[in-house]
Amino acid sequence: MFLLAWRQLCLDPARTFLTALALGAVIAVVLTLEGFEQGQYYQLARTVFNRQADLIVTQAGVSNLMAVRSSIPQLSREKVESIAGVVNAHPLAWISLIYEKEGEKTPVFLFVVDTKGGPVHMVRGNGIPKGKEIILNDSLAKKYHLNIGDPFVVFDFEFTVVGISKDSAALFTPFAFVNFDGMIDLFIETDIAPDLTTFPMLSFLLVDLEPGAQREAVAEEIERRVPEVDVFTPGQLAESDMNMGRGFLGPVMGLLVFVGYIIGLLVVGLVMYAEVRSRLRNFGVLKALGFTHVRLIYGIILQALLLLMISIPVGVILGLGTASFIHTFGPVYLIRWYEPTTFLSTILGSGFFAILGALIPLRSIRRADPMLAFQGE
């Protein structure tokens, strides 16, 4: 039956190619959706890891880096730096604001950094903002056609672009980076806040440890000596942020992926239905020769799985193209379909739905009349 299944596919190469293209497109769409979801979680995790800290200090009760308000007393920094094993505690803050230019608005997460916590991967320019300098995520720069030396105006305050970064976006929102001095100038010279205490000027501390220092022990000690804070490893905070992301993206993406698989099931079902209908006579002959329903259905499932295997590389190529397309038009989105677990789950899911789809013409197979063998062609 395997030989027949394979040869049937080779009999009409054009049709097999077109089928592989259609099925491959479905696989590409599912890979893209799954990759989109994983990309969001990856971005959330990278946001934490890119701060390059050994430990991260948050306000007590706060267990995320993104999408939360965290405010630590200013003196916490000194207290943390006084603990054995701690080399430095770099301040970090962020606020969300809406950048508007020529009527087009974009939400931006503005990270406020000091000696650490800025962008890790630069496309061009300077990675360390000073004074009224600002570093933009490349998607933001592309959208507004901004380049090194251009002004970036928020709340009537003008920053100057000194760098373009990548790998600096999350939750569909690009990042920008300024220095604390620049932020203070922004507060003072504009109406962004009635006074400085309104803003969480110190949201987090990025802690560097001495070589050989025990992370867990130092974290415990910090929490003991500075009870108004909590301490996390980057891994813990990243996991927390990813869980938050899963909470609100998971259901939507799950639904979309499910719809994608249903399309795959229908495409396979359509292909196999057409295949069975066109070979009804053959099925009658095979029944006359003594082949059981089970064998015939097995043959159809084999054919569907062979088709799927041909379609997978097509799907990968289309997936690459789709991801490129998205990265070109929407660079703030990251598509990570090449994650082994994502890829494997898509292939396995596709296989399952391909088998289900192959069973759609079950009734036609069961009803194929061996008497057809006696009819003229």
Add this chain to the structure above:
Amino acid sequence: MGSTQLLRAVNLSKFYGRGHTEVRAVHDVSLEIPHREILLIMGPSGSGKTTLLSMLGGLLRPTKGQVEIDGVNITALKETDLPGIRALKIGFIFQAFNLLDALTVEENILFPAPLHPGGLRRARPRAHSLIEQLGLAQRRKAYPRTLSGGEKQRVAIARALINHPRLILADEPTGNLDSASGQEVMMILHDIARDEGCSVILVTHDPRVEEIADRILWLEDGSLRDRKSEQHSWVRDPVCGMRVDEWTATLFHEYKDKKYVFCSKRCIERFKNEPDKYAKHKNFE
């Protein structure tokens, strides 16, 4: 328990529809076929030959009656058990050949092999032997679309024989073949019965097949009767002059105490319109 009869059919009937729309495709047919016999079933179109063949091969459930093959009552078997009988005991040969376009000659022949307990291992030497015997050695790797009609039918015959069936059922095996190929296929079927020990039931219009048949049955309007091969009564249609076998003809008309035999309804109608013209015509007397 052994039986001298390979196939026994008792009171087989197949009806379609009910009441005044009922059609009796086969009516109360009984027959017995011993081992190694070549049986020819002839009859006009629509007489029920294919229906009878299908019931004998377990492809169609009879409305009444039963079929026994090698002592097994196949009509009493469940639908799921019939494929096994067909795979191991019966070989089918069709008018339209019904080869699988996607497979080569050799692959077509071997295709039913996995249905036998011996599988492909047992079947390969047999396939090789059949290919040689049937003159297909040069076409072993060819695909059906490149074969002639005669070659295709020989492949179909080899496929039917691969699992050593006891019974071959052939529906119009020479129907799509030229004279020479048809002759060749007939001789192959004759040799099968002799050498393989199979019984062969042939359904055909082809009168040449009578030469190789051990027995000839005539099926008309669903009923079966014996017919000796030498029984022919050739007369001429008085309208068109075509030779018609009076014994098997179905269109008759009496005029002035003389029975006329016709080949078609058209000829009968023309005769009836001008009986004197055609009855008097010397060429057709």
Add this chain to the structure above:
Amino acid sequence: MMLRWAWKTLIRQRGGLFGSAGGLAGAFILVIFFSAVFRGEATQIVAYLENTRPDIWVMQRGVSNMHMATSFVYDWKADKIARLPGVKRVTPIVYLNTIVHAGDQDAFSFIVGLQEGSSRAGPWALAGGRSQLHSGETVIPEVLSKLSGVGIGDSVTITDRSFKIVGLSEETYSMANSVTFVSMSDLTDILSAFGTYSYLLVDLEEGIDARGFTKTIMDEIEKVNAMTHGDFVRSDFALGMMMGGEIIFMMTVICSGLAVLILGFTSYTQVMRKRRELAIAKAVGIRNLFLYTAVVFHAMVITLLALLLTGIFAIVFFPFISTLVPQVTLVVSIGDLAGMAVVAIIVAAISALIPAYLVSRLDPATVFQV
């Protein structure tokens, strides 16, 4: 006659027709699903604004949104606006975007701080409990309560503070921004925003023109932005949609490509299966143009059926999905469906090219082949 042939061929194989239309409908559903998600989210983003419905919203100058925005207005500005002739009432709120920890659920939320004892600007529909809040109390979305398993009397955590649930609100949940209510004093404390509010909700006397009054407010009060309710809602809705705009566009293109391939495959299969009949048609003298018409007709029928299935699915099942999966709010507009129809027609036209090419290459001599 060729159209009749095409129609009868389609009808004879209903399984294939519905299978093709089903696969195509799936691709169309994916397209509108994205816009339905973002439209649903945008609708939820403005749900609080819509239901609060003051005549005018006042916020910090340079700000024209609530979602993802930061705004601070001195409390004395609220008093000054309240004293303006024509103003019936000014209700201040304090506002924060952060995570609410409820049971094992973390929900990204608008936290709205309400004046104690006031129900203005609070929850507009309650599933249980009360809406008037005191310090240490909160009203959370009923859906969040169900998802997390916490209810009235239990606690949730916002930053490092615990709040007791005294009420469950309806129509306030969405995946990206639920609305949670606490007392203003608590939220002011969390924000350390003493002496400031985030937004001022201005209700005017009967007959006062809201749009004109926004100018009055901005003339009288320095460094504020005043917007009519309608303008403010539109601005936030547009931001919500804009955030999804790129991905909607891209997924529309991608899924339309998928639809072209599915329909192209279907049309190709149909032509190949019927090539003998098409060859017969050619052999008896029917021109290629009529054969193309039959092929395009075939593609159009499947497309229209797919659109119908998509429309039915969207109208009937999307609300059902939202009930089943409350984290997802799906809203389909007539505009979305109309846009989808345009996409579908383009898809049908493009996908008919392949079978049209095949038809042009058909050899009428194949009718003589056995």
